[in-house]
Amino acid sequence: xxxxxxxxxxxxxxxxxxxxxxxxxxxxxxxxxxxxxxxxxxxxxxxxxxxxxxxxxxxxxxxxxxxxxxxxxxxxxxxxxxxxxxxxxxxxxxxxxxxxxxxxxxxxx
Amino acid sequence: xxxxxxxxxxxxxxxxxxxxxxxxxxxxxxxxxxxxxxxxxxxxxxxxxxxxxxxxxxxxxxxxxxxxxxxxxxxxxxxxxxxxxxxxxxxxxxxxxxxxxxxxxxxxxxxxxxxxxxxxx
Numbered sequence: 001x002x003x004x005x006x007x008x009x010x011x012x013x014x015x016x017x018x019x020x021x022x023x024x025x026x027x028x029x030x031x032x033x034x035x036x037x038x039x040x041x042x043x044x045x046x047x048x049x050x051x052x053x054x055x056x057x058x059x060x061x062x063x064x065x066x067x068x069x070x071x072x073x074x075x076x077x078x079x080x081x082x083x084x085x086x087x088x089x090x091x092x093x094x095x096x097x098x099x100x101x102x103x104x105x106x107x108x109x
Numbered sequence: 110x111x112x113x114x115x116x117x118x119x120x121x122x123x124x125x126x127x128x129x130x131x132x133x134x135x136x137x138x139x140x141x142x143x144x145x146x147x148x149x150x151x152x153x154x155x156x157x158x159x160x161x162x163x164x165x166x167x168x169x170x171x172x173x174x175x176x177x178x179x180x181x182x183x184x185x186x187x188x189x190x191x192x193x194x195x196x197x198x199x200x201x202x203x204x205x206x207x208x209x210x211x212x213x214x215x216x217x218x219x220x221x222x223x224x225x226x227x228x229x230x
Contacts, residue, residue, distance in 0.1 A: 043220035103153040
């Protein structure tokens with residue numbers, strides 16, 4: 001099974017900051033990597049798919065990069081609505097057996 | 110617009126059963142695979158199960174295999190999760206999510222708001 005790790009597990013930042021979250025897979029997943037953010041009591045929201053493609057309607061301050069086993073989500077000019085938990089998800093397996101990373105909580109400094 | 114609405118969450122005793130539903134609207138339900146994802150209190154998102162668009166293929170996380178069963182009724186645009194032999198660790202908010210394949214890549218583009226299952230004696 002493919003395992004996902006994320007770092008850091010949490011971080012504190014201020015409005016306007018740039019933050020970077022890292023995700024690593026236990027085996028090669030090419031660029032089959034998605035990013036979501038999730039706020040308590042809300043539905044998770046897709047931000048990035050295929051490692052670097054911005055989902056329609058998502059602000060351009062979100063960007064993703066990486067391939068193989070190492071991936072990065074970058075948020076520039078952090079906004080108040082961006083304080084949430086961020087998850088990576090691998091979708092490499094042909095049977096749609098997805099795996100999420102443990103999450104990175106971004107809170108206000 | 111696409112809507113997914115989960116229902117059926119409740120407080121149940123360990124060992125009992127529960128069935129969750131996810132009502133879909135705003136898209137051709139029978140064209141999409143569907144997933145269940147859960148979040149236990151204080152924990153992260155955990156993928157639970159997936160069912161293909163025609164219901165012919167189903168896959169599960171090891172933690173629920175043999176106890177939870179995903180199914181769908183395409184005539185009623187509804188996804189189900191039958192939960193048997195419930196354990197304390199099944200306590201979570203359960204989300205249904207649509208799977209979309211775009212350019213050869215799969216991801217969950219729409220999610221419901223979730224339904225809470227509490228397993229407690």
